[in-house]
Structure formats: structure tokens, C-alpha cells
Amino acid sequence: DADVTQTPRNRITKTGKRIMLECSQTKGHDRMYWYRQDPGLGLRLIYYSFDVKDINKGEISDGYSVSRQAQAKFSLSLESAIPNQTALYFCATSRGGEQYFGPGTRLTVT
């Protein structure tokens, strides 16, 4: 079984809809992250969390919110999706210098 899982893997939604992307991990790591990847732009940090009580904004948090429901679960929400949020979204965990990424969620906002 994968150490970091993401659901859904693919999602098409309409402008203005609320959508939640979920991430679960079995690695027992405290640190969890959400990144967004756009073609030619690499990965950019949206939010990160040290533990259940610690949530921090990243480089591009506007338009997104997160919830750390448990050590193993970290969800990303788009309250009102817009087309420029169309991207590939990755969840990751880490204990130190190495990060472990989930398989990604490909989100399309029409």
C-alpha cells in the first residue's frame, strides 16, 4: 500500500464550486504539505502543517484553505474554484530533509 494517498486522483469542477482534496499518510510523519504544480513553474507551496494544531500559509495560499484532521490526514479546500486553479496538486510528508509525495490530484476548473 502507498505511504501517501490522495483522493480524488482526477476531478473536473465548475467555476464557483467548493471542492476538497484529501491526503492521508501512513508514514507517521508530523509535517505535511500541499504543493501545486503548473507546467513550467515547478512546484509551489500552498500550506504546511507541523502537527494538528499548527497550520501555516505558504507562497500561494490565497483562494485555498486547509484542515489537519489528524496526524495522518491533511485536506486542501478550494472554497470557490476558479479556472486558474487548474493544476496538479501534490500532498507530501516529511520528518527531515526528505519529502515523500502522494500521487497527485489533477484538478480542472471549467
Added chain:
Amino acid sequence: GQSLEQPSEVTAVEGAIVQINCTYQTSGFYGLSWYQQHDGGAPTFLSYNALDGLEETGRFSSFLSRSDSYGYLLLQELQMKDSASYFCALGTGAGYALNFGKGTSLLVTP
């Protein structure tokens, strides 16, 4: 802020050696990491340099010089499966979140 620069594309022949450079500007960081990403896949960890010098892991080696704000990834005995994108990333004080470069697309030809 931080910025990282790496070549957008590199082509090399199967069996050869290729070096992917990464230069950066930052006021502080924990280390320089390298990740590999195949099309549509998740980034996977290759190497990490917390200190200056060379780190070797099988066919892959990575180098860091903090005084020169420079690092590189060296891939030896190239194989066709090494065709992928390679990202350098700085580990930041923000919960060890990664600040990624835009990636280098490596094409290995027969």
C-alpha cells in the same frame, strides 16, 4: 525571498554522464535537495546536501557549495529510464518546506 535557476532542457546519450546545475539566491536554507519526476508522476527524492561537498547514492551524486550558491546533480551511466524532469529544491525555515526550481527536462537518447 529565494530563487533557483536550472537549465530547462538537457539531452544526453545512453551510457554517458550528465550534470544538471542549480544556482540559487537565498538568505538562508537548511539544505539542497534533488527530486526526479516522470511525466504525470509524483516527485521522488534523489539526494540531499545539508553540508558542502559531494553526496553519492549509486549512479547519482549531488554537490553543494554554499559559498558559490551552487549545486549540481550528476547522473552516471545514463539509462533510457532516466528521461524525466529533475528539480533542485531548497529546504527553508518554513517547516522544512521545499522551494523548488522550475525543473530540468532530461532526454536520454540511444
